[in-house]
Amino acid sequence: MMDSRSRYITSPEDAEHFAAARMREMGFPDARVTRRGADGGIDVVARRAVAQVKWMHSKVGRPDLQRLYGARGTEHSIAMLFFAELISPSPYTPHAVEYANEHEIGLFAYTTDGTLFPQNRHARDFAAGIDRVRAARAAKQARLKAAHTLVWAALLICSICGLLVSALVDMSAIRLWIVFTVLSLLGLALARIYRPMVD
Known part of the structure; x- marks a missing residue:
């Protein structure tokens, strides 16, 4: 669990800026929200990472993650993160989790009070600081x-x-x-x- 030290999340824009701030904490200092309507499936972009953010969304399924994977393009060194509001015990379907684990997508759940919960191993790596984790491994x-x-x-x-x-x-x-x-x-x-x- 990561405490965001952020204000309450009450809109999609809040959620995107929240995700960008958390990514900067994780070691992506240039993370920023993309321009509305021009993201092509990407809500937050950095030189070494991209992310999609869902707010007040039903369970995230495999197709949502496939869109993020496709939007990243062919540069496989770019990390992928997905942020979804925690409106159920798990905001991701089992097929989505399986796909994320297979393609190294970090899955996060967040609450409206700005608390972040890693949902798979890749997300925990990002939360710990991915470069430090990979260097240790x-x-x-x-x-x-x-x-x-x-x-x-x-x-x-x-x-x-x-x-x-x-x-x-x-x-x-x-x-x-x-x-x-x-x-x-x-x-x-x-x-x-x-x-x-x-x-």
Whole structure:
């Protein structure tokens, strides 16, 4: 939940200016309301984001989100946000939520007193500051990849060392030779499974 610190929303224009102000807080500093009648399905625009705003609207369905997706155009790096008044437990239909999750559209619900409620994961990311969230996720993926590479290297080195030792073991110590060989082959198999993938 985000407190907007805004006056009451009593008109479509209020709702649009409310959405633009919230987007500026989320990291889109140039967010502004579009000119009436010239938005082509977009009510708020920024260099890196577009949004549509519904006021006193029945449940938002998949077609509403499809119009926003189409209005964005082919520049897929531009974020999409949708704001709908909270006039029921959820202002979005299940199909709309599914479509939004598939196309990374942030769904928000707002009340007339200016309180904002993220309705899906993408909206929560925007509310937290999308750039910071994405940077944190990228750092986490980098740490996991480094750990993965370390495990793979350790398995490979240990397996090669095991094979070298088994080659030097006196064949009379057959049990020791079998143990080293089996463990080494197992290590090689695991190293193959855990080998780092090339991006």
